[in-house]
Structure formats: structure tokens, C-alpha cells
Amino acid sequence: MVHVCQCAACLRPGDHADRLIHRKMNLLLSRLDEQQRRWYVALESMKIGHGGDALLSQITGLDVETIRRGREELESDLVGRPADRVRLPGGGRTPLEKKTPPWKAI
Numbered sequence: 001m002v003h004v005c006q007c008a009a010c011l012r013p014g015d016h017a018d019r020l021i022h023r024k025m026n027l028l029l030s031r032l033d034e035q036q037r038r039w040y041v042a043l044e045s046m047k048i049g050h051g052g053d054a055l056l057s058q059i060t061g062l063d064v065e066t067i068r069r070g071r072e073e074l075e076s077d078l079v080g081r082p083a084d085r086v087r088l089p090g091g092g093r094t095p096l097e098k099k100t101p102p103w104k105a106i
Helices: 019-029 034-048 052-060 064-075
Strands: none
Touching (some): 019 034, 019 052, 034 064, 052 064
């Protein structure tokens, strides 16, 4: 699902110069995985500078802390981030077979 921008300019009726860009940005984000979204939005925030995290949070719907974490990862040249997987080893949901108590297994 594509997020609808919540910035002040997009919430006002009528057109503004960045409305199409915000829509295209959110369309692109809908096709990326979670770390790619975090890094792309963090990069855009870095281009804006002060206040970028808050503005990009309104535009994309990503949490400000997620954007901040993306900036930190980019500033460290993605050290420790695996290139072949989205999450770090051990991250994500526990597999279903580990969740099922032994007495319920058939």
C-alpha cells in the first residue's frame, strides 16, 4: 500500500510543487524492503539537513527514530549490515515450529 503524504503542503487543497514528488517517493518506498526504505529516506533527510527527519516522517510515514537509525547506518558506511539479507542474523519472527509447545505438536 502506498502511503499518502501528511506534510502541511499536501494536506492543503490545491497543487503544490512537491506533491507529485512526494507521491512518487512513496510509490518507490512501497517497492523497497525495510532497510532500503530506511536508508533512502535517511539519505533524503541528510540532504534537507535540520528538520529533515521530521519532514520525511510526515511525507513517508516512517518513524523519526527509524530515519535516525538509517542515517547512523549510512554514516558508518553500513558496517555490520549484511549485503545478502534484510535483517541481521537472529532478527525477525521466531519460526512457527519454535512457537508451538511440544504438547500441542501432533
